[in-house]
Amino acid sequence: MKKLGIILVSHVPDIARGIPQLLTQVAPNVSITNAGGTNENDIGTSMEKILAAIEENKASELLAFYDIGSSKMNLELATEMTDKQVHLYDAAFVEGAYTAASLIEADVTLSEIEKQLASLKIK
Amino acid sequence: MLTTEITQEWMDKFYHKIEENKDYLSELDTPIGDGDHGNNMMRGMEGVKQGLAKLQKPDLKTILKNIAMSLISKVGGASGPLYGTAFLEMAKKCGETQDINALINAALDGIKKRGGATEGDKTMVDVWSPVAQTNEITQKVIDDAIASTKDMLARKGRASYLGERSIGHLDPGAVSSGYLFTALLETEASL
Numbered sequence: 001m002k003k004l005g006i007i008l009v010s011h012v013p014d015i016a017r018g019i020p021q022l023l024t025q026v027a028p029n030v031s032i033t034n035a036g037g038t039n040e041n042d043i044g045t046s047m048e049k050i051l052a053a054i055e056e057n058k059a060s061e062l063l064a065f066y067d068i069g070s071s072k073m074n075l076e077l078a079t080e081m082t083d084k085q086v087h088l089y090d091a092a093f094v095e096g097a098y099t100a101a102s103l104i105e106a107d108v109t110l111s112e113i114e115k116q117l118a119s120l121k122i123k
Numbered sequence: 124m125l126t127t128e129i130t131q132e133w134m135d136k137f138y139h140k141i142e143e144n145k146d147y148l149s150e151l152d153t154p155i156g157d158g159d160h161g162n163n164m165m166r167g168m169e170g171v172k173q174g175l176a177k178l179q180k181p182d183l184k185t186i187l188k189n190i191a192m193s194l195i196s197k198v199g200g201a202s203g204p205l206y207g208t209a210f211l212e213m214a215k216k217c218g219e220t221q222d223i224n225a226l227i228n229a230a231l232d233g234i235k236k237r238g239g240a241t242e243g244d245k246t247m248v249d250v251w252s253p254v255a256q257t258n259e260i261t262q263k264v265i266d267d268a269i270a271s272t273k274d275m276l277a278r279k280g281r282a283s284y285l286g287e288r289s290i291g292h293l294d295p296g297a298v299s300s301g302y303l304f305t306a307l308l309e310t311e312a313s314l
Contacts (some may be wrong), residue, residue, distance in 0.1 A: 044163075044199030047207075073237050075206035077195060121162055 004104045004113075005031040005059025007086070008097055009050055009066040009075055014039040019097055027101035031058035045071045050078040054086060061085045063104075063113070065097040072123075088113075090123035124221045125213075129310055130186050131175060132227065136306035138168045138199060152295040155282035160295040161248050163200040176209030183221065187214035201238070201280060202296055205247060208233040223307075224255070231255045238279060245275035245282060246295035262308060265301045272297040 003076075006023065010016040016036025023032055033056050035049035054062060064086050065081075066072050072088065079086040087110075089096055096117055103113045141148070141164045170193035176247030178189060187210050195207035212233035213226045220226070231251045240246040253268040254260055270293070277289035280296070 003138055038199040039196065040199075042199060043157075046199070047195050047204065070199075072200035073201060073208075074195075076237065077207070092160075117196050 001058050002027075002030050003059060003061060004110065005033070005057040005062045006097060006101055006104070007050070007057060007062050007064045008032065008036075008055075008091070008093075009045055009064065009071045010034070010035040010036045011045055011069070011071060013041050015067070019094060020096070022030050023097060023101040026079050026098070027031050027105040028053055030104045032101065032104075033057040045069075045074045047077045047081075050074055051081055054078055054082050054084055058086075062087070063100045063110075064088045065091065065093055065100070067093050069073040089114075089117050089121075091117045091120040092122050093109050096120045110122075125179065125183065125217065125223050125226055126221070127183050127186055128313060130183065130190075132314065133307050133310045134168075134171055134175060134190060136309055137303050138172055140300070140302040140306055141165055141168045142196050144298075148295050148299055149292055149296055155277065155285055155289050155292045156295060157200070157281055158199060160202065160299065163198045163202055167194045167198035167206065169201060170194070183217050184214050187217060197219050202247075202299070203297070205234050208237040209251075227251065228255045240279040243275060244279045245272050245277040245294045245297075246279050247300040249275070249292070249294065250297045250300040250304070260304060260308060262305060264310075266302045269293060269301045270296050281286075 008016050008019050013036035015078055016034035020032045020034055033053040035053040038044040039046045064075055066075055075088055099116055145161035145165045149158050152158050152160035168197060171190050173188040174189045178245040191207045191210035191211050195203050209230035212229045216226055216229040235248060240248045242252050243266040250268040253264055257264050277283045
């Protein structure tokens, strides 16, 4: 397993579960966890689910990608409650996560990954 | 001065205001958001009510923190982390001062930091900020602040995706924040 992991946060459980399917194709050795929907699996985000996804991830340093609205705020709250190091990126959700997964798999350094993610910043 | 008694009564009154205006809040949220603000806040306040009922002789910090965690975990929409952060900041600050104005200011700073919004962005900040700045909270201060959001162009939150189409609607988060402060006013008058 790679030292860096990925966490995906979406308002929709199916979106959060779907993106890892795309990512694992290029990054079979990257730990990818996700949190989608509210605690009741309605549309929204849940700080508790995000925190669980952070803790479940096998890596201790994580790159986080999210969709809209409350997902960033709940991600920030969760990062304040964990000991793991979590980096948030305002990048295009799918493209950003895909880029990061490919580069982590290829053992590219975090600072190099961040350079590439900067060009995908849309938020 | 914010006490445990005032806070509990305040949340009870806020609960009832959300309950009475749940449909109105969702209606306000429909043209410029995702139409769920009323239901989200109701779910949050149900959580707050249940959370507070479980506490035994809590101190102020415990009460404020409990409110924050209920809102964060139950609301679902962006209002959850925002209201939650507001009460979390009050919980952090109340060891130092119980002055209501100072606590509201601490909460406002937290909301701004969490959401990245500032005055004039057509958000709850446009109610919290005038309330934090006034020497005496009155219903007029609250009502004027809510009304001011109508002509604003949304720059944060779901409504910002609509650009100029957001003009002409009240911000739902500003309206629910108004209920929060009206509930506080009524609590202070009743005790």
